[in-house]
Amino acid sequence: MEEKIEIRVDNGDFERIKSRIKRGDYLKDIPALERTLLLLRYRYLSEKVADLEKRLGEMKEHWNSLLEFERMAREDKEFMMEFRRALSEENHRLEEKVRNVEDSD
Numbered sequence: 001m002e003e004k005i006e007i008r009v010d011n012g013d014f015e016r017i018k019s020r021i022k023r024g025d026y027l028k029d030i031p032a033l034e035r036t037l038l039l040l041r042y043r044y045l046s047e048k049v050a051d052l053e054k055r056l057g058e059m060k061e062h063w064n065s066l067l068e069f070e071r072m073a074r075e076d077k078e079f080m081m082e083f084r085r086a087l088s089e090e091n092h093r094l095e096e097k098v099r100n101v102e103d104s105d
Contacts, residue, residue: 007037008044 009017017036 005037005041007040009040013040 020033
């Protein structure tokens, strides 16, 4: 059974491999070609790992900002509820004063 491997290379490496194929010397040194392919595969996988680690770092930063936003929203909600309670109490006191003034007239 034939195994197929997809290898992604940059243009410089591709041109170097293509020129070796055109010259026909790739058949002369199969172990070197295999090492080259393994090296290219390792480089590709290393780049993928680096990209994934970078994306993971970005996702962690976004997650931390969302947690911070949630914390701030909770604090803001508590502040606003306390402010609303204090405002309501002040409103009741003022209404009581108005009633007292109206009753005394």
